[in-house]
Amino acid sequence: xxxxxxxxxxxATTALALAACGGDDEEGxxxxxxxxxxxxxAPNAFLSAxxxxxxxxxxxxxxxxxxxxxxxxxxxxxxxxxxGQAQYADVGFEDLMELRExxxxxxxxxxxxxxxxxLTLVMRKEVADRKGVSPDSPLEERLKALEGLKIGITSPGxxxxxxxxxxxxxxxxxxxxxxxxxxxxxxxxxxAALEEGQIxxxxxxxxxxxxxxxxxxxIVLVDGPKGEVPEFENFSYTAWGTTRSWAEDNPEAAKAFxxxxxxxxxxxxxxxxxxxxxxxDDIGGQDPAVIRRTVKAIVPALNPxxxxxxxxxKSTLDTMVKNGLGEGDADPAEGKLWSNKYNDC
Numbered sequence: 001x002x003x004x005x006x007x008x009x010x011x012a013t014t015a016l017a018l019a020a021c022g023g024d025d026e027e028g029x030x031x032x033x034x035x036x037x038x039x040x041x042a043p044n045a046f047l048s049a050x051x052x053x054x055x056x057x058x059x060x061x062x063x064x065x066x067x068x069x070x071x072x073x074x075x076x077x078x079x080x081x082x083x084g085q086a087q088y089a090d091v092g093f094e095d096l097m098e099l100r101e102x103x104x105x106x107x108x109x110x111x112x113x114x115x116x117x118x119l120t121l122v123m124r125k126e127v128a129d130r131k132g133v134s135p136d137s138p139l140e141e142r143l144k145a146l147e148g149l150k151i152g153i154t155s156p157g158x159x160x161x162x163x164x165x166x167x168x169x170x171x172x173x174x175x176x177x178x179x180x181x182x183x184x185x186x187x188x189x190x191x192a193a194l195e196e197g198q199i200x201x202x203x204x205x206x207x208x209x210x211x212x213x214x215x216x217x218x219i220v221l222v223d224g225p226k227g228e229v230p231e232f233e234n235f236s237y238t239a240w241g242t243t244r245s246w247a248e249d250n251p252e253a254a255k256a257f258x259x260x261x262x263x264x265x266x267x268x269x270x271x272x273x274x275x276x277x278x279x280x281d282d283i284g285g286q287d288p289a290v291i292r293r294t295v296k297a298i299v300p301a302l303n304p305x306x307x308x309x310x311x312x313x314k315s316t317l318d319t320m321v322k323n324g325l326g327e328g329d330a331d332p333a334e335g336k337l338w339s340n341k342y343n344d345c
Contacts, residue, residue, distance in 0.1 A: 034065035035253040040080035040089040042071055042187070043284050044205055045294040046114055046238065046301070047090060048275055051282040053264035062256035081107055081241055088257065091241040092159065093317060094326040096337045101328030109338040110247060111240040111258045111306035117232035118301055119163050121222035122209035123149075123201040124194055128219045135220060139228065142221040143171045150180045152190045152202035160190075160204055166323050167203075167222075188284070194218055207283060207294040214290050225297035231323065236308065236316040237301075239338070247342055258343035262305050269304065272296045307345035308338050 037059075041047060050068065053059050059066040069086060071077055077089035082099060096107055123145070128134065131145040146168060153161040161183075165175040175181065182199055184190050191208040193199045195217050203209070205224065212218025227233035240261065247254045268275050276292040283291060314332040321330050334340065 034060065034063055035250065035256075037064055037066045037088060037253065037257060038086045039066060039068045040071050040077045040086035041068060042077065043282060044090075045207055045279070045283055045291070046118055046205055046298050048268045048279045048283075048295055048298070049113075049261050049264035049302070051279045052267055052275060053260040055278060056264065056267070058260040058263050059257070062260045064253060064256055064260065066257075078107070078241075081243065084243060084246075087246050088240050088242050090238050092238050093236065093313075093330075093337055094159075094162065094320060096241070097320075097326040097328040097330055098157075099328075100337075106243050106245065107241050108244050108247065108335075109239040109241045109308070110254060110340075110342045111261055112236060112303040112308050112338075113239050113306070114237040114301045115234060115303050115309075115312065116225065116227055116301035117163065117229065117235055117237045118205040118224040118298060119159060119203045119222075120206050120209040120220055120224045121167070121201065121203040122194065122212045122218040122220050124197065124199075125217055125219050127200045128221065133221060135223070137221075139222070140171055143167045144173070145221070146201060147173055147178050149200035150182055150198070152182050152184045152193055152199035154185060154187070154190070154204070155183050160202065162325055164203055166325055169324070206297060207290050210290050210294055210297075211287065214287060223297070225301055227300075231319055234312060234315070235319065236312050239308075240306075242342075251342060254342035255344070258306050262343070265302055265304060265306070268295065269299050269302060272299055305345065306343050308334075308340055310334065313338060 039050065054066055054068065071080065078091045078095040080086040081089040081091065082104060090113060096109065099107055127149065133142050133145040151164055153164060161181065168175045168179060173179065184193055187204055187208045190202045190204065191211060194202060194212055209218065209220055213220050222228055242254065272295045273292060276295040277288065280288060280291050310332065317330040317332050320326040331337065
């Protein structure tokens with residue numbers, strides 16, 4: 001199993017910088033001629049291919065020594081990537097659009113992960129009962145039920161924040177006036193706060209929303225992997241990003257990383273039961289049944305080969321701009337925010 005390094009928001013950049021001193025990423029300091037790669041990421045079921053590739057030795061077969069450095073939220077991932085302290089991170093188009101708005105063109109997406117938004121909205125059962133909503137209620141009613149609630153997010157500007165704000169605005173609610181948005185840093189913290197009644201709802205990709213439902217104190221109102229929100233059913237949500245400079249200096253290593261991830265994705269899709277057991281510790285799950293449900297739910301959203309579809313990229317960026325999910329340069333042309341240059345597309 002891989003070694004986990006768990007970082008808080010406050011120390012993420014410092015710890016990554018210290019970790020970077022352990023080897024020469026460009027020349028391959030991992031021993032045996034392997035190229036060192038550091039991946040900054042928060043644990044997530046949709047990254048099962050990453051854990052499988054490492055556990056099954058697929059990276060090593062491709063000449064790579066991959067170290068996964070765990071961070072608390074997506075904001076830490078993009079910060080580590082943009083600062084050069086990690087070679088890869090799972091990020092979204094909105095992250096790159098924001099960087100470009102700030103004049104930073106250093107990051108590019110090179111391997112598509114998800115073609116559906118997997119964020120899943122869970123509400124405390126007693127609150128849902130009081131509001132009179134259930135998973136069978138019309139989507140608009142489920143979202144309107146958020147009015148007046150305390151809603152948890154990982155951090156401001158993270159997907160858990162921006163997509164929650166989209167849901168609120170889509171039913172005429174004002175995120176600044178009609179709800180209390182409470183940053184709580186991480187998935188475990190959100191789950192604990194929901195159970196203890198410190199918050200009324202939150203949304204993240206599974207498994208934690210499924211855990212809340214399985215344990216009886218939460219109800220899943222919007223199941224992201226099922227594609228319940230039409231705007232986000234065919235949507236390039238998350239991808240592996242790297243820096244342009246690293247990819248240009250290490251094109252073969254970049255292609256090798258994509259090959260290993262693609263091979264591992266094949267296993268996730270074909271053997272979700274086996275994979276759910278394999279990645280249980282990586283995701284931080286304690287209930288094998290919940291992790292099994294999560295991995296199976298994620299499978300339809302996984303891009304099988306990591307190739308970006310230019311038409312899907314354009315429709316994704318159009319949807320993001322239209323709905324206020326991204327600000328800045330939304331140029332859909334290859335080479336701007338994304339590229340298929342470093343995979344086998």
